[in-house]
Amino acid sequence: MHFELQEIDRAFYDYLRRELVRNNLLPDISILSKADFLLQLKAMIDSPNSKVVEIFGVGNVKDRGAVEVNKITIDRIDISPADIGAWATVHYQKNEAETAYNKYQRPAGTYNLIYQIGYVTDSTVEDRRLLNMVLWVFGTMGCKNGIKEDFSKTENYFDYKQVDFKDNSDGDYFERIFRYSVQNVFITPDTLISDEIGILNEITIEAKNIQDNE
Template identity: 65%
Template structure:
């Protein structure tokens, strides 16, 4: 399956973000304007514990390392097991024409890291449960578009690592998930306006 990297990046962020919203840790940015989101965030923070989540690419927004943050990073892209070198196919572009396309040579495995920091034992357990119940040891998810809608295609993933970097002051846990065998750049177009053969005349001889 083909995905833009942004659709994969956004998937790990948004599936977990939705769970944080469901559990009352965040307002829902998918349904609020930026100003209303910030207003609700401030209101929630004054009366309860808020857990912020930062996706791939939000480096500057993360600020200093602090408690009650979930941070997602894309940490590796490596060739996978499935190849499609020189595989070609035809895609219909009109009622009478097709274009000839070539698949990328290889699929990739893309590794994501989900880490969180908290200073509370109860929150540590809740966050670990949220991550495990959202992604589990393996599974499949749809990619996520900029408008928070899901892609038609879905990708397979599995957990490949876990680290506990906690010290005496903070709980810091890190999960790593590998997205398996996805195309991350599009097919190339080799030829366009290939016409459809409409009439075939065949001479037959009865013997």
């Protein structure tokens, strides 16, 4: 399947983010302005009766700051060539005006990606909750749609499986790390070969009923 790389990056972030929202652990950035999100987040942090779990996606490094409790971080840690190729394979799509077809060539091959999901907490209760959340959302293997910039889902989906687990806990913090492999996805753009493939508007045929003469 073909994806923009950020659609897969965002998927590992957003499926967990939605679960945090459902559990009242985070405001819903998908329906709030950034200013309103930050106001609600601050109010939750300042409230003694609420719990907050912040989540940081791939590339969101500067905002992570120093190690704090109840934090989930997601990183893409490896990209490697996969086994499936598509050399010279072409496909066609109508242009935006629907007056002709564009002819595209697929990239030469697919890629395997490794994603790392880690969380840090200083509470046994929160450790169990976050561990169960990752297992509930992703499990040992499965498939997910990519997530677009507007938080809608792609039509395509990618397969993944868990390939590693590490426990980096010490005497002060629980730190658990899951690693998931996404296999055989196209992440580089197709090449436009032609944008002048005409659309056949009318077909005229003549049909005859021929019977044997007896």
